Amino acid sequence: MNTETGHVTRTRSVMMKFPGGGFGYADGDVDLDDLLGGLFGGRGGARGGWGPVPGADQEAEVGLSVEEAYRGTSRSVTLQAPGGQRTIDVTIPAGVTDGQRIRLAGQGGRGSEGAPAGDLYLIARIAPHPRYRLEGRDLHVELRLAPWEAALGTSLAIDTPGGEAKVKVPAGTSSGRRLRLRGRGLPNPRGSAGDLIAEARIMIPNRLSREEQKLFEELAAASDFDPRRPS
Numbered sequence: 001m002n003t004e005t006g007h008v009t010r011t012r013s014v015m016m017k018f019p020g021g022g023f024g025y026a027d028g029d030v031d032l033d034d035l036l037g038g039l040f041g042g043r044g045g046a047r048g049g050w051g052p053v054p055g056a057d058q059e060a061e062v063g064l065s066v067e068e069a070y071r072g073t074s075r076s077v078t079l080q081a082p083g084g085q086r087t088i089d090v091t092i093p094a095g096v097t098d099g100q101r102i103r104l105a106g107q108g109g110r111g112s113e114g115a116p117a118g119d120l121y122l123i124a125r126i127a128p129h130p131r132y133r134l135e136g137r138d139l140h141v142e143l144r145l146a147p148w149e150a151a152l153g154t155s156l157a158i159d160t161p162g163g164e165a166k167v168k169v170p171a172g173t174s175s176g177r178r179l180r181l182r183g184r185g186l187p188n189p190r191g192s193a194g195d196l197i198a199e200a201r202i203m204i205p206n207r208l209s210r211e212e213q214k215l216f217e218e219l220a221a222a223s224d225f226d227p228r229r230p231s
Helices: 032-040 066-071 147-152 210-222
Strands: 013-017 023-027 058-064 073-081 084-092 101-104 120-126 132-135 138-145 154-160 163-169 178-181 196-202
Touching (some): 058 066, 058 073, 058 084, 066 120, 066 132, 073 120, 084 101, 084 120, 138 154, 147 154, 147 196
Antiparallel strands (some): 013 023, 101 120, 132 138, 154 163
8 A cells, every 4th residue: 555645556576587596476567578688688678689690691693605604704793782883803614514512601692790602603694596505514516418428428627615626436327326535525623524315307408419419319320328217
């Protein structure tokens, strides 16, 4: 009973853990801010001051040609940041494959209060090429042959991203036959390079000269070859 006002003052008992250990009851109204502040190191800790926060990892795609993937290249990559854009210069190593992730430590989002930055992951995207086709590290190329080259066999020079290469065409090569040159595909910094695979395609002239016409007719008369007969 409050003798000055005549009202009854109600008290509340709250279960608390005291600094020395153990639990007990504290009578009277309890300020939860004071309570949580004691648990988390002051009022600021309870209201969002959680300390340094590491930066987030970021991703960015980088477009490459087959030649750039083969030899390696450099790029300027522009990233969105809370304070605006930032641009960094990066080196793309030789031999990256389509979809490969390249990690740049500490180049991601910035941390707060001195915490470390996140990492930046560059995702390689290799554009389609009019001449080459990539499957992993293997490089596929079409090898066009005249009928007599396919029939008699020959040795040809073909262009690759790494320079000229010689391919030996065995006699009796048919369209679709694959000729493999070991190690002439994309390089691999951590292992074996890919292969260059030349796929034969026999080409026929759109128009035959009189001499060519005569020779093909003689060949047709002399040969008993039937391409539709099971081999």
